[in-house]
Amino acid sequence: MDYKAAFQGAVERVRSEGRYRVFADLKRHRGQFPRATWTSPETGAESEVVVWCSNDYLGQGQNPVVTEAMKAAIDAHGSGSGGTRNISGTNHSHVQLEAELADLHGKEAALLFTSGYVSNEATLSTLYNILPGLIIFSDSENHASMIAGIRAGRGEKHVFRHNDLAHLEALLVAASVDAPKLIAFESVYSMDGDIADIPAIVALAKRFGAMTYLDEVHAVGMYGQRGGGVAERDGVMDQIDICEGTLGKAFGVMGGYIAADTVIVDAIRSYAGGFIFTTSLPPSLTAGAAASVRYLKAHNEVRIAHQERAATLKRMMVEASLPVMPSTSHIVPVMVGDPVHCKLVSDLLLSDYGIYVQPINYPTVARGTERLRFTPTPFHTDEMMRDLVNALSKLWAHCNVARLGGYAA
Numbered sequence: 001m002d003y004k005a006a007f008q009g010a011v012e013r014v015r016s017e018g019r020y021r022v023f024a025d026l027k028r029h030r031g032q033f034p035r036a037t038w039t040s041p042e043t044g045a046e047s048e049v050v051v052w053c054s055n056d057y058l059g060q061g062q063n064p065v066v067t068e069a070m071k072a073a074i075d076a077h078g079s080g081s082g083g084t085r086n087i088s089g090t091n092h093s094h095v096q097l098e099a100e101l102a103d104l105h106g107k108e109a110a111l112l113f114t115s116g117y118v119s120n121e122a123t124l125s126t127l128y129n130i131l132p133g134l135i136i137f138s139d140s141e142n143h144a145s146m147i148a149g150i151r152a153g154r155g156e157k158h159v160f161r162h163n164d165l166a167h168l169e170a171l172l173v174a175a176s177v178d179a180p181k182l183i184a185f186e187s188v189y190s191m192d193g194d195i196a197d198i199p200a201i202v203a204l205a206k207r208f209g210a211m212t213y214l215d216e217v218h219a220v221g222m223y224g225q226r227g228g229g230v231a232e233r234d235g236v237m238d239q240i241d242i243c244e245g246t247l248g249k250a251f252g253v254m255g256g257y258i259a260a261d262t263v264i265v266d267a268i269r270s271y272a273g274g275f276i277f278t279t280s281l282p283p284s285l286t287a288g289a290a291a292s293v294r295y296l297k298a299h300n301e302v303r304i305a306h307q308e309r310a311a312t313l314k315r316m317m318v319e320a321s322l323p324v325m326p327s328t329s330h331i332v333p334v335m336v337g338d339p340v341h342c343k344l345v346s347d348l349l350l351s352d353y354g355i356y357v358q359p360i361n362y363p364t365v366a367r368g369t370e371r372l373r374f375t376p377t378p379f380h381t382d383e384m385m386r387d388l389v390n391a392l393s394k395l396w397a398h399c400n401v402a403r404l405g406g407y408a409a
């Protein structure tokens, strides 16, 4: 077996489809977000860019309230946590952060994981063990981490068409009346920027005796009066059985969690391998995350500013006739529809305009729907938006020429 050739072949397949990934090498600068220094992989030269695709949606990654809490925790408690949660790795700040998160979602308890990915994977796979015969009804656009958890659980699952409640209802009707059921879905879907009808899904769950599992990763910190997510905004937080979130996006740090009734958290805590057999988060992260959650509970004006920025960018793009997709959230996706073209526009924005936005290609989105996905924050100014829209308008004209055979050389 020529192992090396097999690996090369695998990479070549990705490259030939125009979806070979090059990571942008960035230095973020505290106090200057969303500005950063980019190092070119070809020349090693540094240049200044404006970052337009960060999931640090509210700039909490540079909020002094968060960074000072992290520094203080290192000085007080050291670097690592020292173990798994069960074997010496439960620090007081884990307990405090879990209480903060339970309160955020109006639940009895919460449970921390190393990341949002792990929280979805570990929880969903474990639910099949706890509930024999469980059937999971999963939205077709659910995140890779939810799909991984559902697959790993090896139980029965039915995928309903994205946000299609008639299809979900038909699948529920067809399922055995006595079987335990769970509807797994997201609030804000981060690639299209659309939002689920949570009250309607909750009503269906009630009718069919199903539990609900809601991924609010792209909503926590950003929606609801205290940042509890879209379920808080829509007044249905108490109707969600298991709420899942991340500390790595709007909260600006790292880590994932679920919030639920004590008995649910206790069961997951006792059975989920992805929770049990891994070193717990370091105290600096948990202290920083707790400071961030507390801060955003009390500062609704940050959320108002965020929504205003997103609405302004959408309006400017529409006025410039750019193909902005119909997002109802803070996410501003612009359709390109071809992977090579998508990467070309992104490369030119970076090299010629000091604008960094990552091309979103398959398998993150379906083939033929490749896009650029902008995430304006309260720190993106009107001037940055004008620069962006002007650059996109020029490139759109330029790359239309390319499609007629002019540019690609």
Ligand SMILES: *Cc1c(COP(=O)(O)O)cnc(C)c1O
Binding pocket: 115, 116, 117, 118, 120, 143, 145, 186, 190, 215, 217, 218, 246, 247, 248, 255, 256
């Ligand atoms: C990013 C993401 C996750 C994973 O969260 P991390 O904390 O980054 O691991 C889970 N669900 C959705 C919908 C996501 O976009």
